Amino acid sequence: MSKMNPYEMFLKQVDEAAPFLKVEQEFIDILKEPKEVLEITIPLRLDDGTVKVVKGWRSHHNNALGPYKGGVRYHSNVCKEEVMALSAWMSIKCATAMLPYGGGKGGIRIAPRELSQGELERLSRGFALGISRFMGTDVDIPAPDVYTTPQIMSWFVDTYEKVKGWSEPSCYTGKPLELGGSLGRGDATARGGMYVLREALKDMGLLGKPLTATIQGYGNAGSFAHALYDQIGIKVVGASDSKGGTYNPKGLDYADLMKHKRASGTVSDYPGGEKVSTDQILEAPVDILIPAALEGVVNEANAAKVKAKIVLELANGPTTPEADVILHENGTLVIPDVLANSGGVTVSCFEWIQGRTGDFWSEKTVHEKLDERLTQAFGEIWKIKKEHNIRMRQATYVRAMGRIISGMRFRGIWP
Numbered sequence: 001m002s003k004m005n006p007y008e009m010f011l012k013q014v015d016e017a018a019p020f021l022k023v024e025q026e027f028i029d030i031l032k033e034p035k036e037v038l039e040i041t042i043p044l045r046l047d048d049g050t051v052k053v054v055k056g057w058r059s060h061h062n063n064a065l066g067p068y069k070g071g072v073r074y075h076s077n078v079c080k081e082e083v084m085a086l087s088a089w090m091s092i093k094c095a096t097a098m099l100p101y102g103g104g105k106g107g108i109r110i111a112p113r114e115l116s117q118g119e120l121e122r123l124s125r126g127f128a129l130g131i132s133r134f135m136g137t138d139v140d141i142p143a144p145d146v147y148t149t150p151q152i153m154s155w156f157v158d159t160y161e162k163v164k165g166w167s168e169p170s171c172y173t174g175k176p177l178e179l180g181g182s183l184g185r186g187d188a189t190a191r192g193g194m195y196v197l198r199e200a201l202k203d204m205g206l207l208g209k210p211l212t213a214t215i216q217g218y219g220n221a222g223s224f225a226h227a228l229y230d231q232i233g234i235k236v237v238g239a240s241d242s243k244g245g246t247y248n249p250k251g252l253d254y255a256d257l258m259k260h261k262r263a264s265g266t267v268s269d270y271p272g273g274e275k276v277s278t279d280q281i282l283e284a285p286v287d288i289l290i291p292a293a294l295e296g297v298v299n300e301a302n303a304a305k306v307k308a309k310i311v312l313e314l315a316n317g318p319t320t321p322e323a324d325v326i327l328h329e330n331g332t333l334v335i336p337d338v339l340a341n342s343g344g345v346t347v348s349c350f351e352w353i354q355g356r357t358g359d360f361w362s363e364k365t366v367h368e369k370l371d372e373r374l375t376q377a378f379g380e381i382w383k384i385k386k387e388h389n390i391r392m393r394q395a396t397y398v399r400a401m402g403r404i405i406s407g408m409r410f411r412g413i414w415p
């Protein structure tokens with residue numbers, strides 16, 4: 001694990017990009033602080049009648065380019081610094097995908113799997129109520145993240161609309177279709193990653209060659225990556241989740257592995273593969289490593305052991321700044337989170353637009369618009385990377401920070 005907390009990781013990433021931007025230091029200083037962070041306490045009535053006191057946060061990092069945007073995470077390790085970092089990464093991500101948004105993020109410190117459905121609903125409504133004065137369609141638009149689902153978004157929207165007394169479907173994204181969700185939102189994170197990876201493979205002369213991958217984190221993004229990536233010639237040979245991993249050099253069957261995961265709650269013990277540890281998944285002899293869960297899994301302790309030639313970050317912050325340098329020196333291309341997983345928030349933006357206009361798009365339209373946007377972003381970043389001979393994360397930050405700072409400069413410093 002890195003010695004840095006996630007927010008310190010963000011600060012380091014900003015510092016590593018800053019020398020390639022000809023901008024006033026004051027703008028860099030502003031970017032280094034979130035604009036405001038709301039901390040709330042939710043008294044959660046448990047099914048046994050007792051009350052558990054739960055902490056939650058919503059961080060607004062920067063809104064020069066538009067309202068704050070970003071998910072809400074439920075996890076037992078959530079803390080203020082993590083939520084702040086995730087909100088800052090959203091500012092960079094939204095600017096990377098050229099969305100009319102700034103960066104926000106929320107989190108609740110809770111182990112959601114220990115809650116009943118009723119407890120989960122009360123907790124979700126408690127959080128939505130707590131942040132209702134801090135958000136809205138043109139203020140801050142939350143969405144799903146780790147362990148939050150379309151059902152949770154439904155409780156959030158319902159609570160918000162009842163507090164306000166009006167209908168406002170685009171105040172949250174990641175909703176079910178029935179409540180104004182968008183086609184193509186479910187697999188958008190993995191799909192956006194696929195488009196970006198395809199562009200990288202093209203440039204590296206690898207597209208069309210048979211390639212292998214492992215996926216660390218078999219949740220929403222990770223499992224959809226397994227489902228989709230054979231379209232670009234990638235065979236998934238290993239996968240892991242919080243309970244362990246499974247590996248089969250001949251390839252893992254998506255439908256069969258999902259059936260096993262649904263039945264047992266984990267991919268480990270899958271009869272179609274050999275039982276392995278998460279470390280073995282990270283260090284496997286494959287072409288592509290896809291971290292798709294939490295921060296800091298590729299770090300200074302294991303980066304030198306990574307054999308993959310490409311790391312596609314579907315998780316937020318999976319590679320520490322130390323590991324980023326080690327991987328680069330070993331010739332591994334790290335496609336950074338703020339680009340690789342930006343498909344999720346991009347289709348959230350499409351959902352926001354559709355909800356505001358009442359004009360809903362076909363799945364084909366969503367896919368085409370997503371592809372076009374991310375292919376353009378990739379091309380511009382790749383150019384900056386080559387021009388300055390820098391890491392891809394640095395190039396992505398140079399472009400995104402440039403956009404945000406330009407927005408701030410037009411606005412001026414006021415008050």
Ligand code: GLU
Nearest residue numbers: 070071143145344345348
């Ligand atoms: N939680 C996702 C992310 O980290 C999606 C955010 C959104 O759709 O607003 O990018």
